[in-house]
Amino acid sequence: MKKILYISSLITLLACESRTYEEISENVPVVEKVTYSKDIKPIIDANCIVCHSAGGQASFQPWTGYNQVKIHIDNILDRIQRQNGDPLKMPKGGSLSPMQINIFIKWKADGLPEN
Structure with missing residues (x-):
């Protein structure tokens, strides 16, 4: 019985993922x-x-102001969406x-509002 409990516990532990809050929040759409x-400005x-x-x-x-970024x-x-290793990636x-x-994608979809 102890052996079955041990194996069951081990499987449960191995099935669990350890993820940070940032990793989890990255998959949440910006609403x-x-x-x-x-x-946008803080990211820039x-x-x-x-x-x-x-x-x-x-x-x-230059991207020092709203109109330039827009x-x-x-x-x-x-x-910013290019693959790592692409010389044009930013x-x-x-x-x-x-x-x-x-956030950039949503900003464009929202019509590029300044404030």
């Missing part, structure tokens, strides 16, 4: 209205602005989380 000021500031501002590698395409949204979506040397990418 609230996404705005540039509240949602944390991941893109170092290259996409004066003096950066991509200063020829104009380039299709290019941004293309670049941000260089990293990736946005699936949740952050979903």
Whole structure:
């Protein structure tokens, strides 16, 4: 009986997944209205602005304001969704989380609101 209980417990433990809150939340669709000021700008500031501002590698395409990001949204979506290893993937040397990418997608779907 102890052997069966042990095997049953082992199977239960092996079947359990250990996932962080961020991993779980990445699969949850963004349901609230996404705005540039509240949602997009913080992601841009944390991941893109170092290259996409004066003096950066991509200063020829600055993303320092709402209109600049809005104009380039299709290019941004293309670049952030590329596979790792693709030389055109952004941000260089990293990736946005699936949740952050979903925020950009939802922002476009919501009509690109500023506030």
